[in-house]
Structures are given as structure tokens and as C-alpha cells.
Amino acid sequence: MSKPAWDFIVGKSDLHQTRVDAAPTADLAEGDIRLRVESFALTANNITYAVYGDRMGYWKFYPAPEGWGRIPVWGYAVVEASRHPEIAVGQRFFGYVPMSTHMTATPRKTATGFFETSPWRAELAAAYNQYRAVEGVEAHEDEQSLLYPLFMTSWLIDDMLADNGCYGAASVVLSSASSKTAIGLAHLLHRAGKVKVIGLTSPGNAAFVESLGDYDQVIPYAGLGGAAIDEPVAYVDFAGNAGLRSAVHHRFGEALVHDCVVGGTHWEAEPESHHGLPGAPPTFFFAPDRIKKRREDWGPGGLEARFAEAWPVFIADSTRWMKVERRNGPDAVRQTYLDVLDAVASPDQGFICTP
Numbered sequence: 633m634s635k636p637a638w639d640f641i642v643g644k645s646d647l648h649q650t651r652v653d654a655a656p657t658a659d660l661a662e663g664d665i666r667l668r669v670e671s672f673a674l675t676a677n678n679i680t681y682a683v684y685g686d687r688m689g690y691w692k693f694y695p696a697p698e699g700w701g702r703i704p705v706w707g708y709a710v711v712e713a714s715r716h717p718e719i720a721v722g723q724r725f726f727g728y729v730p731m732s733t734h735m736t737a738t739p740r741k742t743a744t745g746f747f748e749t750s751p752w753r754a755e756l757a758a759a760y761n762q763y764r765a766v767e768g769v770e771a772h773e774d775e776q777s778l779l780y781p782l783f784m785t786s787w788l789i790d791d792m793l794a795d796n797g798c799y800g801a802a803s804v805v806l807s808s809a810s811s812k813t814a815i816g817l818a819h820l821l822h823r824a825g826k827v828k829v830i831g832l833t834s835p836g837n838a839a840f841v842e843s844l845g846d847y848d849q850v851i852p853y854a855g856l857g858g859a860a861i862d863e864p865v866a867y868v869d870f871a872g873n874a875g876l877r878s879a880v881h882h883r884f885g886e887a888l889v890h891d892c893v894v895g896g897t898h899w900e901a902e903p904e905s906h907h908g909l910p911g912a913p914p915t916f917f918f919a920p921d922r923i924k925k926r927r928e929d930w931g932p933g934g935l936e937a938r939f940a941e942a943w944p945v946f947i948a949d950s951t952r953w954m955k956v957e958r959r960n961g962p963d964a965v966r967q968t969y970l971d972v973l974d975a976v977a978s979p980d981q982g983f984i985c986t987p
């Protein structure tokens with residue numbers, strides 16, 4: 633007998649509220665498919681989806697009861713039922729899934745998989761609606777779920793910085809230097825060797841960040857004021873912490889030549905404030921927008937071909953610093969979510985949930 637279907641949902645106004653709701657299987661409409669979620673990754677990125685759920689539309693991907701939200705995650709799913717003429721039961725896909733046992737989709741078949749066309753997803757970034765077909769079982773599936781969307785972001789930021797001559801910076805300062813997305817960017821900047829790579833992190837994570845070998849300097853947040861850092865400086869902010877942003881702008885003043893706002897790992901801190909700061913104004917970076925731009929610039933397959941040169945190197949390197957931890961079932965999903973939400977998890981852990 634198949635296992636019960638459920639959705640893991642969180643309180644939109646209190647992310648510590650959680651519930652597991654039974655999700656009875658509905659009949660499929662003509663053209664739809666039902667996918668069983670096999671596994672998904674959970675990192676601070678998914679918490680940011682929830683924090684910005686209303687403002688950036690992340691709650692719209694998967695319908696939930698009033699006041700509750702289903703957080704999107706990245707992972708693998710297999711077709712369990714199909715009323716689509718070109719998609720067969722048993723086919724596997726990689727892409728955006730809910731923290732649930734199942735999801736339904738209204739696919740349009742593409743050369744690489746399918747595009748999800750459910751009407752409530754039409755206004756959302758195209759990159760989130762693309763599902764890649766997977767032949768059999770791939771190498772490094774857990775690392776793919778954990779790092780693919782994050783390293784794609786790291787790679788796109790690196791590309792944007794290179795495209796702009798790094799704004800003339802001698803150093804790039806990264807906050808939440810222990811986050812996987814920051815680690816990916818440090819990895820790329822270090823290999824290019826054009827700027828000093830400076831990591832800001834919490835004191836408890838400094839030794840881990842140092843051990844990576846990709847940062848030229850690792851500075852605990854409180855040490856920013858006294859540290860010698862080559863100027864001019866570009867700031868890439870993964871923390872989204874207003875106090876830290878202000879400290880960075882006041883420390884470097886006009887020598888701050890770019891401020892790239894990427895994330896909000898410090899989601900409980902005062903949110904980012906962008907006004908009245910000395911130095912370059914904060915500029916929001918959104919990976920799907922950069923993907924769209926580069927797809928237009930480089931034509932079909934251009935982005936994928938370039939990314940394919942960097943990705944295997946990073947994946948191979950990740951086994952050095954990331955330990956994949958698999959957790960099974962709804963209780964484990966809840967505990968993992970709370971561990972990531974409250975930063976109980978250590979930065980070398982990579983959580984994969986199997987619902």
C-alpha cells in the first residue's frame with residue numbers, strides 16, 4: 633500500500649508554526665501529471681523564500697490554506713500518474729518542488745524536460761518553472777539538489793562582477809561567508825585570482841570558513857572595523873542585516889564601489905535599509921533575472937555550456953567541505969526545517985529530506 637500523502641506547511645506570519653496536512657489525491661485533469669517528490673534539499677535559501685513569500689511571490693507556487701504557506705525547495709520527483717500525451721509514468725525530473733509528498737503540474741514539453749504552465753505560476757520567474765528530465769539516476773543527485781540553484785547564483789554573480797570589471801574593486805567582501813552560495817562565489821573569485829576575497833561570518837563559523845582555503849581573509853562580524861582590507865571594495869551581501877550593511881558602508885565610505893544585495897540569511901535581524909548610506913547604493917541581485925539576460929545575450933544553450941565548465945569542479949570540491957545528511961519522513965522534515973530556520977545546523981551540513 634502506498635504511503636499517505638501530506639503537505640508540510642508553515643505559518644506565513646510566524647515561520648516557527650508548522651503543520652503536516654493530509655493531502656488527499658485528486659483526480660487529474662486532462663494534460664496534467666502527478667509527481668511523487670523523491671527528495672529535496674533544505675538550506676537558508678528556502679527560509680529566505682518564506683521570509684519574502686508575500687513580497688516576492690514565493691507563496692504563489694503551491695496553494696495552501698489561508699494564513700499558511702508551502703515553501704518551495706529544489707529536488708527530484710517521479711511521475712506517478714499522467715494524463716499528458718508526452719510524459720509517461722516513471723519519468724524523473726529535477727526542479728522546484730513543494731515540501732510535500734506530491735505535486736501536480738500542467739506541463740508543456742520542452743527539449744530538456746517540461747515547463748510548468750499552471751496559471752498561478754505564469755507571473756513567476758521562468759527559471760522556477762523549468763523542470764529538467766533525468767535519465768535513470770544521476771551522479772551526485774543530493775549535491776545537485778543542495779548546490780545547483782545556489783552555485784548557479786554564485787556563478788551568475790561572478791559573471792556579473794567580471795562583466796563590470798569588478799567595479800574596480802581590489803577586494804570583494806562577502807557576508808554570511810559560511811553560506812553555500814557565498815562559498816560558491818569565493819571558490820570562483822579565488823580561482824580567477826583578480827581580487828582579494830574577504831569573508832565576514834559569525835565567530836562560531838570562522839574556523840570552518842578559514843578551512844575552505846578560498847578566502848584570503850576571514851573576519852568575524854564584530855572585527856570589521858579594525859581589519860585591514862585592500863580598497864576599493866565591492867560588497868556581496870548574503871546576510872541582509874541592516875546593522876551590518878550600515879557598518880560596511882560607514883567603514884568604507886566612497887571606497888565602497890558596489891553593494892550587491894543577494895540574500896537574507898540573518899532573517900531575524902532588522903531588515904535591510906538602503907537609505908542615506910555612504911558609498912555605492914545597494915543593488916538587488918536576482919538570479920532568475922540574470923539568467924534571463926544571459927539567455928538573451930548568449931542564445932540557446934550558451935548559458936548552460938558556460939556553466940557546465942564550472943559546475944563539475946565545484947561539485948567535486950564540495951565533497952571536501954559538505955557532509956550530506958539524509959532525513960526521512962514528516963517529523964524529520966519538520967525538525968530539519970526548524971534546524972535550518974534557527975541556524976542550529978552547522979555550515980558543513982547539507983540536508984536532504986526524503987518525504
Ligand SMILES: NC(=O)c1ccc[n+]([C@@H]2O[C@H](COP(=O)([O-])OP(=O)(O)OC[C@H]3O[C@@H](n4cnc5c(N)ncnc54)[C@H](OP(=O)(O)O)[C@@H]3O)[C@@H](O)[C@H]2O)c1
Pocket residue numbers: 675676677678680681781782785807808809810811812813814832833834837870871893894895896897898899900917918919920972973974975978979
Ligand atoms: N538573490 C538570489 O537570486 C539568490 C539566489 C540563491 C541564494 N540567495 C540567498 O543566499 C543566501 C544564502 O543561502 P544558502 O542556501 O547558501 O545558505 P546556507 O548555506 O544554508 O547558509 C548557512 C549560513 O547562513 C547564516 N545563517 C543561516 N541561518 C541563520 C540565522 N537564522 N541567523 C543568522 N545567520 C544565519 C550562517 O552564516 P554566517 O554565520 O556566516 O552569517 C549560516 O552558516 C540566502 O539568503 C539565499 O536566499 C539569493
